[in-house]
Amino acid sequence: MKICLAPMDWVTDCAYRIICKQIFQTHWNVDDELMLWTEFMSADWYTHNPSWVIKHLLKSDFDHETIAQIFWWNTDSLIACAVDIQKKYSYSWIELNMWCPSPKIMKCAAWSGMLKDKQKTLSILKSISSQIDLPFSLKTRIWLTQDDIQEQFDFLLEASKYVHLISVHGRTYKQSHSWDVDRNFIYKLKEQLPDTLIIWNWWLSSYQDCVTKINNLDWMMPAQRAIGNPWILTPYVPTNQDVIETIFKHLDLSVACELHFKQAIQNYDHSHGLEQPTYENLQHLAKDISNNTINVDHCHAPIEFRKYLFRYINGFPNNKACKKNIPQARNYKDLKKTLSNYFDSIS
Numbered sequence: 144m145k146i147c148l149a150p151m152d153w154v155t156d157c158a159y160r161i162i163c164k165q166i167f168q169t170h171w172n173v174d175d176e177l178m179l180w181t182e183f184m185s186a187d188w189y190t191h192n193p194s195w196v197i198k199h200l201l202k203s204d205f206d207h208e209t210i211a212q213i214f215w216w217n218t219d220s221l222i223a224c225a226v227d228i229q230k231k232y233s234y235s236w237i238e239l240n241m242w243c244p245s246p247k248i249m250k251c252a253a254w255s256g257m258l259k260d261k262q263k264t265l266s267i268l269k270s271i272s273s274q275i276d277l278p279f280s281l282k283t284r285i286w287l288t289q290d291d292i293q294e295q296f297d298f299l300l301e302a303s304k305y306v307h308l309i310s311v312h313g314r315t316y317k318q319s320h321s322w323d324v325d326r327n328f329i330y331k332l333k334e335q336l337p338d339t340l341i342i343w344n345w346w347l348s349s350y351q352d353c354v355t356k357i358n359n360l361d362w363m364m365p366a367q368r369a370i371g372n373p374w375i376l377t378p379y380v381p382t383n384q385d386v387i388e389t390i391f392k393h394l395d396l397s398v399a400c401e402l403h404f405k406q407a408i409q410n411y412d413h414s415h416g417l418e419q420p421t422y423e424n425l426q427h428l429a430k431d432i433s434n435n436t437i438n439v440d441h442c443h444a445p446i447e448f449r450k451y452l453f454r455y456i457n458g459f460p461n462n463k464a465c466k467k468n469i470p471q472a473r474n475y476k477d478l479k480k481t482l483s484n485y486f487d488s489i490s
């Protein structure tokens with residue numbers, strides 16, 4: 144089975160992708176392969192104000208099989224961005240995001256708003272695919288209401304002429320986050336498109352859940368349940384000690400990525416692209432951070448790290464007090480102290 148870490152804004156950054164791949168390489172099922180995604184990035188901002196969004200393209204040489212995801216509604220910006228990523232960065236695929244929902248998004252023509260004018264969107268897909276050599280994919284949902292599901296199905300059959308892979312989320316826009324999902328839609332789509340890779344992307348709760356639901360599909364893509372739970376990409380069930388070690392490794396790596404980025408953005412030159420970190424350098428930096436040989440009090444990564452932390456320690460004993468203390472920690476040292484005190488108290 145090919146197992147995918149879903150694209151998630153503020154989650155699937157360079158550090159978390161490395162952690163997921165490390166866990167996968169340690170505990171993988173030998174028949175499986177791993178695929179990684181970046182967070183989404185605005186193609187328009189990339190072409191006009193790259194320094195605002197270029198962080199999303201930070202990638203080490205370790206997570207080589209990674210898809211760069213972009214969004215926007217304007218063909219020229221999308222093509223310019225896709226072509227530039229292909230030229231300057233070592234991504235394996237380019238993906239167009241047509242998934243994200245919200246009333247605000249529906250008003251603009253980007254994200255799932257692209258599905259309002261399907262003919263125009265097909266011409267955008269055709270244009271992008273003709274301009275890049277990398278494989279091209281799209282991520283979408285089964286659309287607005289139950290009434291336009293057939294229309295969306297037909298649209299995807301047409302779209303498959305221009306993309307190699309389609310990630311499908313089985314809820315309509317109206318269903319929001321409800322439990323109702325249309326499983327037949329995606330199995331039927333794969334039946335009709337044997338030569339296009341089709342990914343299941345909604346509410347996979349465990350590795351076993353992926354195995355159970357894969358059926359005739361190619362790849363499985365857990366999202367929310369993969370936040371602070373990289374083991375979902377493997378059959379392995381972690382011990383509390385595994386989780387604790389991963390938390391500290393992930394925290395150090397997040398700070399290391401921030402330090403690398405701060406340096407790289409100072410030297411950033413759009414004609415050459417962002418200087419990417421090597422895995423080896425990040426590992427060295429992370430070690431220095433862990434040994435307190437570099438002052439990282441100014442780094443923001445430990446604050447951002449909370450979103451993973453709350454998930455990592457879900458199910459840990461007496462975690463309520465720790466969850467209350469975490470927001471008081473304002474820097475790396477504070478956070479490590481808070482966590483060490485808590486982990487000592489439960490060991």
Ligand SMILES: Cc1cc2nc3c(=O)[nH]c(=O)nc-3n(C[C@H](O)[C@H](O)[C@H](O)COP(=O)(O)O)c2cc1C
Nearest residue numbers: 149150151152182183242344345346347365366367
């Ligand atoms: C915090 C968060 C950020 C997300 N960011 C993105 C994104 O950048 N690009 C994207 O295509 N989907 C994004 N998604 C959607 C997920 O990739 C996935 O489609 C969705 O969560 C449904 O899967 P799930 O039911 O397993 O969570 C995001 C979801 C979450 C929870």
